[in-house]
Amino acid sequence: MIDPLPLKHPRLPGLGRDDFVIAPSNAVALAMIDGWRSWPGDKLVVTGPPGSGKTHLAHIWAAQSGARIVAARDLDSDSVPALAEGPLAVEDADRIGGTAAENALFHLHNLMKAQGHPLLLTGALAVGGWPLTLPDLKSRLQGAQSAVLDLPDDTLLTALLAKQFGERQLNVPPAVLAYLVRHMDRSFDTARRVVSALDRASLAERRAINVPLARQVLEEIAE
Template sequence: MSPADLTARPRQLAFDLPVESRHGVEDFLVGPSNEQAYALVERWPAWPDAWLRLVGPEGAGKTHLAAIWATRSYAWTVPAREIGAAQVPHLVSGGALVVEDCDTGTLDEPALFHLLNAMKARGGHVLLTARTPPDRWGLTVPDLLSRLRLAPGAEIATPDDALLRALLVKLFVDRQLIVDTGTIEALALRMERSFAAARDLVDALDRLSLERGRRVTRAMAAEVVGSLDPAGD
């Protein structure tokens, strides 16, 4: 073994350790892209209807906002694909329910329609999340589609510059990574403008920092942005 081998910095292994995601109201970042959705959820229990639709792209904060409401309303949370006729009486019994990912996977439309009607009759509330509006869910039960179209809702849009920077800072803090403002600016200028892209970038930088045993730098950030750019720019 050469002297260089003895003095070389050992390469660390990156493990898939869980990252603490804080879903408290104090951790939700409000900006122009999500303030309408936040305000509408905050109005509970004075909602204009028994159901509320929350639509936004992947990683936009729908789960976080739904978790805030679930804490306040003592709501249960269930993926839409797991709702069947047999589960409806139990799910309605709590009086508040979050139904997530309504446009993902197989949906039992009659069961969901029954659940919405039963919850309204009980005087309860349902918060439904999806990446797309109901017209794009492929629904075949006309009454269900009509009810969902008429339900009040809010959309989370692409983040503005200030919110994107704040989101990057929060994601780094969640991973206990210290990053200077110059690195945040470099990332915000070059990255895809989406919540999901911010999450993927921070995750990749976390792994790279651990593998190299070094803090996150602007050069490292540029390297990761380039590697994740589908156009190769």
């Protein structure tokens, strides 16, 4: 009898306030999100490396404010009037897609300011590193209040790994988490890759996730 192929573990990501792991590296940003009614100029820029929690914070804020969430690269002039009717989060503004999207963001920014609606923007880089060519837009965004998400410490990285394994319904021993934190690159993006790779390897090789498998996966990722 041929064994059936292993089933992929479902991932159940949580983007609510209770799912957010609070640590010194993100506590200030979370406090700014909670204080959104007091943003200077009704505007906040949140920056940090990939996987640091920018999208999670945008969803927390959307739940609080009723905001819509849109990717910067998807902006166009036709969508501006509707988007400016209420609170809005624009994600990945540092990857804005060309002149048309940038012009749309400029008009969106001005229209929302005129109508008194709050605007949240996220990006991996500080505003000075965004590919903006409109001087007025760049200066206005550089003048906005900003919150920076830092790289994780041991406590946050452990909690983040545990959360991502939990989202895949994987019960991973504490010894594996401790091994990963000691030996993996300290970044949110690496944490995502490691969890995904361990999930795949465990299914493909029909092995429990243990320290030897964790060592094997980290070596493969490093190659």
